[in-house]
Amino acid sequence: MSIDVGARLRSIRQMCGLSQRELARRAGVTNGLISLVEMNRVSPSVSSLKKLLDGIPMSMAEFFTGDLNQQVPVFYAATELVEIGNDGVSLRLVAAQRANRQMTLLHERYAPDAQTGEEMLEHRGEECGVVIRGKIEVTVGGASRVLGPGEAYYFNSNLPHRFKNPGREPCEIVSCSTPPSF
Amino acid sequence: MSIDVGARLRSIRQMCGLSQRELARRAGVTNGLISLVEMNRVSPSVSSLKKLLDGIPMSMAEFFTGDLNQQVPVFYAATELVEIGNDGVSLRLVAAQRANRQMTLLHERYAPDAQTGEEMLEHRGEECGVVIRGKIEVTVGGASRVLGPGEAYYFNSNLPHRFKNPGREPCEIVSCSTPPSF
DNA sequence: CCTAGCTGTCGATAATTCTAAACATCCGGG
DNA sequence: CCCGGATGTTTAGAATTATCGACAGCTAGG
Known part of the structure; x- marks a missing residue:
């Protein structure tokens, strides 16, 4: 330790x-x-x-x-991403098995009305992402905003936050956070 | 000091x-x-x-x-991303003005045949990304692979690396690296 | 072989960090 | 008004860190 x-x-x-x-x-x-x-x-x-x-x-x-090198996979097929979501929220993790990653890269999909949970999330680090398709309502601290394709966010994860798909079509996001949450 | x-x-x-x-x-x-x-x-x-x-x-x-900053923007419209690319490679940076970011999140577009440069890139840190659309040839260390939509990569940036669009259609990627390169 | 110059380690002591306990405030309740 | 319970600060002394100088080992050259 x-x-x-x-x-x-x-x-x-x-x-x-x-x-x-x-x-x-x-x-x-x-x-x-x-x-x-x-x-x-x-x-x-x-x-x-x-x-x-x-x-x-x-x-x-x-x-x-402390950045030491190792021999680990570089490329990942779509099917090699590890699914860690639930309930209409699909979180597909890149390089899941990689030891001592510095980031968590996720390919996310939110079904219509799906959200990250009842409780606001709150943890240490930073997270950011870009919306690829559909719409997502991002709430951070007091503020809330609906983002569409090409729009992005970046915030400190210790601010309470939540993601919700307010639209009728599925929403697709690529997000990244550090230090790794998964 | x-x-x-x-x-x-x-x-x-x-x-x-x-x-x-x-x-x-x-x-x-x-x-x-x-x-x-x-x-x-x-x-x-x-x-x-x-x-x-x-x-x-x-x-x-x-x-x-030193991540003591708080009152900074969280949400970014597509037009608020800062363009830092050139020559058929468009790199659109999220939260460009944010001080002491821990990551660089990029919405990237490669025109057909465009690449990151003649020289291989090599710098400290880690980087990763997901392909959204089109195809990209990623070379890392000795290895090279063409990735399509939904496929991903994750590697140590001190391995020499390069990105090139080998296809006829533009390629779109969301990537992230730490520590921030831009 | 012996010296000169480099290496890292060690012991005694000076200097600094850390603890424990006391101290000074402040605030709300009785 | 005073008390209890919270806050951060201060102080003397214990514990740890930092220095200085000495030491042993190694290598190259004379």
Whole structure:
């Protein structure tokens, strides 16, 4: 659960071809500290870690995003998308089995009158989408609006939100959210 | 230059309606520490900040991407999407003006024979998309495949990649990438 | 073999972070 | 008016982090 700051720092430092002393010089800390941090014998203060990353250079966000590559499928046939919807709402998930995805990409279909649920949704992250076909009523915080083909939305997911198809024809959307909800 | 960890923490904590003591309880630290951190009188250790964010909850990466914006547009008419393409490739960006977005959502159109460029693209992050209409040839790393409507892709953007419309009809895609490229 | 220069690790100590408990406000109810 | 319960702040001292200097290992060159 806890982040292996030491291993991550060591890996990045070596990737940049820097010795502990060289990075220490650039960052304005001592080589000993870097040694201790990399061995996870101390948990550096945010200000120290910031200094270290400034010497690399790399942002805090990048550091904690931790982006490692792997050999996983790239292409997905329509039938390979994983269905996770219900009740007139079809949510078809791209790259469902991919470990440590950073996003959830969904091909969504709302039957007439279908909606995401009685309760407003509320979770952390951001989500956005484009309407392909039909109409969808999007409610976010207090605001509500009906979007048609080519129209789009983007909001913080911690605002209470809901989707509903107010029309008679099915509605099709492509949406994306981060961090992944599914 | 340095990050205002205190202000950021306070803002996020209040956004979640938590008191210092309540967050302290959830995070397993003392309320006093939270007070000190929020006043920037100490720079918390990474492990302490991690505990605090676990109590919110929020990831370190999210914390440092600084997502403190709220009063921004949610809905976008088709005409409000910002065109950033060229040469037969139309890339229409959702929420272009939004500060500190975590994703780039694009409504893309490729004219027949159009492609993303001579050079393969290569950048940090992940990207994914769903084909709405027409056909697109997606090349990622060594692999290449033609995708049609309803088919999808998801890959690490640091693998060299390219998109090309091999057909005679225009191709329409909705794609998303993180971190934002535009 | 020995030195010079690099590497990372370690121990003692200085500096900073973190805790625990007290303190100062503020607000609503009795 | 005062109390209970909430808030955030402060302080002394415990715990942890950061520094400085020493150390051992390795490699290249003389």
